[in-house]
Amino acid sequence: MEPESKELPELPNVGTWPKVVMRLAPFPSGPLHIGNARMVVLNDYYVKRYDGELILVFDDTIGSDEKQVETEAFDMIPEGLEYLGAKWHRTVYKSDRLDIFYKYAVDLLKKGEAYVCGCDAGLWRKEHKIKGKPCSCSLLSADENLSRWEMMLDGTYPERGAAVRLKTGMDNPDPAMRDHVILRISETEHPRVGTRYRVWPLLEYSWGIDDHELGISHIIRGKDLVKEGKIEQHIWSIYGWQHPELLYYGRLKFQDATLSKSKSRREVLDGTYSGWDDPRTWSMQSLAKRGIDSKAVRKVMLDLGLSTVDISISMKALYSENRKLRDANASRFFFVESPTWLELSGVPSETTYAEAPVHPDFPDRGVRNIPLGMVDDTILVGIQKKDYDRFKNDTLFRLKDFANFKLLKGKSPVGQFHSHDVNDVRTAGGPIIQWVPKRGSVGTEITMVDGDITTGFAEPSASELKPGTFLQFERWGFGCVVESGTPMKVAFAHK
RNA sequence: GCCCCGGUAGUGUAGUCCGGCCCAGCAUCUAGGGUUUUCGACCCUAUGACCCGGGUUCAAAUCCCGGCCGGGGCACCA
Numbered sequence: 001m002e003p004e005s006k007e008l009p010e011l012p013n014v015g016t017w018p019k020v021v022m023r024l025a026p027f028p029s030g031p032l033h034i035g036n037a038r039m040v041v042l043n044d045y046y047v048k049r050y051d052g053e054l055i056l057v058f059d060d061t062i063g064s065d066e067k068q069v070e071t072e073a074f075d076m077i078p079e080g081l082e083y084l085g086a087k088w089h090r091t092v093y094k095s096d097r098l099d100i101f102y103k104y105a106v107d108l109l110k111k112g113e114a115y116v117c118g119c120d121a122g123l124w125r126k127e128h129k130i131k132g133k134p135c136s137c138s139l140l141s142a143d144e145n146l147s148r149w150e151m152m153l154d155g156t157y158p159e160r161g162a163a164v165r166l167k168t169g170m171d172n173p174d175p176a177m178r179d180h181v182i183l184r185i186s187e188t189e190h191p192r193v194g195t196r197y198r199v200w201p202l203l204e205y206s207w208g209i210d211d212h213e214l215g216i217s218h219i220i221r222g223k224d225l226v227k228e229g230k231i232e233q234h235i236w237s238i239y240g241w242q243h244p245e246l247l248y249y250g251r252l253k254f255q256d257a258t259l260s261k262s263k264s265r266r267e268v269l270d271g272t273y274s275g276w277d278d279p280r281t282w283s284m285q286s287l288a289k290r291g292i293d294s295k296a297v298r299k300v301m302l303d304l305g306l307s308t309v310d311i312s313i314s315m316k317a318l319y320s321e322n323r324k325l326r327d328a329n330a331s332r333f334f335f336v337e338s339p340t341w342l343e344l345s346g347v348p349s350e351t352t353y354a355e356a357p358v359h360p361d362f363p364d365r366g367v368r369n370i371p372l373g374m375v376d377d378t379i380l381v382g383i384q385k386k387d388y389d390r391f392k393n394d395t396l397f398r399l400k401d402f403a404n405f406k407l408l409k410g411k412s413p414v415g416q417f418h419s420h421d422v423n424d425v426r427t428a429g430g431p432i433i434q435w436v437p438k439r440g441s442v443g444t445e446i447t448m449v450d451g452d453i454t455t456g457f458a459e460p461s462a463s464e465l466k467p468g469t470f471l472q473f474e475r476w477g478f479g480c481v482v483e484s485g486t487p488m489k490v491a492f493a494h495k
Numbered sequence: 496g497c498c499c500c501g502g503u504a505g506u507g508u509a510g511u512c513c514g515g516c517c518c519a520g521c522a523u524c525u526a527g528g529g530u531u532u533u534c535g536a537c538c539c540u541a542u543g544a545c546c547c548g549g550g551u552u553c554a555a556a557u558c559c560c561g562g563c564c565g566g567g568g569c570a571c572c573a
Contacts, residue, residue: 025573026573027572027573029573037573059573062571063572064570064573065572066570066572066573067572117571121570122572123571124571125570128496129569130496130569132497159571160571161507161571162571163571164571165571172498172499172568173498174497174499174568174569174571175496175497175568175569176497176498176499176500176569177498177568177569178569178570180570181570181571182571183571184571185571186571200571202570202571203572204521223499223500223501223567223568224567224568224573225573226499226500226567226568227498227499227567227569228573230499241518243526248500250500250501250566250567251566251567255506259499279546279563285539300507302525302560303508303522304507304508305507305508305509306568307508308501308566309498309500309501309502309565309566310501310565310566310567311506312506312507313507313509313523314506314507314523314524316506316523316524317506317523317524319509320523321522322524322534323535323536327535327536327537328536330535332533334533342501356532357532360523360531360532360533360535360538361531361536370524385511398532400532400533401532402522404534422532424569425532426532427529431514432532432533433533433535437521442515448534472533472535472536473533474534474535475533475534475535476533477534477535478535487542495534495535
């Protein structure tokens, strides 16, 4: 395998497993965003490294009011995985596996490893969880538990009326580990299985069973799940199953982006965001749209390694990687933001167009032809207001790849042709700037990372650009064509 | 309150398990220079770190103890 970053450490105890089997377990509430990429990339990396198997498991249990399953996520997540270049071998839905969880629930009740608790959740927390004192439900016989279990299934108990608790031990010094709920009642309709089930497993329980049932050997996930891991281990021990190896990584924050799936969802629904590929969602779809090479994402994620420290990184790292990968293939164009139009006179009549290289490092790729649209000896060109404002009257400046002009500021600014030779402006220390001719240039809208639209004009040759083309607007930044036409739409990638 | 985990330059990371090859490597950021008809890319240079205090040792980023700081968990969410 081609190393795509530094070498990560070996997975522990690989030899004790017939095969490395790992899993991706996203909760389908929206598309994968850049924060989820770490989980995907790490698991995918190790599975490829050990030639193992990767299972996509939609963790679509019923969730809660705050965390709801979104049907569209079942398509958007695989899309994101494909973008990332992750290879998964099969797809499993938790919601198809309720019968398995029920079977083990009955068994645990019979074994006396769990009980059906009818206590009020808030009261139980205060009186039992915190104090470490068992409630009376934990004394129930297997038969009593089984009949209570039936009452959970048949609807005798209302929602929150009863729940199955695993006997992890009320005397555990860690309150987080005391008799955690593993199954509970929810009558919320599920997008895939409707109202077929009213008893749903919690994450730690469903995984305690499924990591074994699916033959998972190694689990890499965020350290917010360590308690869940301990509960899983408790279950594995009850059945004497080989414990999958648990590895955790710390929380990842981005200094220059706020990632919130629920906020994104809200903004997408009410139209504040253009859709799930809006740059502000930081979804895989949005990165693809901006022309961020997924190899850059993978590199950045892999470079973080598996440390459990909380880290805060800058998108600049991602942009730096992306430039390295894509600069060589980004054709150059002129784009002028908020143009100031200059009337330039004295241009020699034989000069009707300018030629600029498609890519300065690769002369063999040819040149872009920029027609001047000359009338008499006068042409009308736009330069950036930003440039114009910093120029003094009389400045000698160069329109890049074209000619040098002397500026005369005024109500309607004009310029006088000075010379063709680039050395003239160099010796004068004058600026070299990008420009567009008024005639033939392409109105362009660039969607910035914060969702704002920057408008301006791209040079005429940009009219032939196809969607998906990654380019650089010289002295401005990289982006990806989203839509050709007038105006042309471009998604900004980075400087 | 109880329980876990962690602290290497601005940001990440390597090294820590098995002390010496680490007066700490790499990437990125920042600054400067070279090159370039871009403020991109490329090349060069500079700044910059082992949380603190003890201990063990000929020798500690690495081992031990104490402290400080940071994060997480204690949900009928995932």
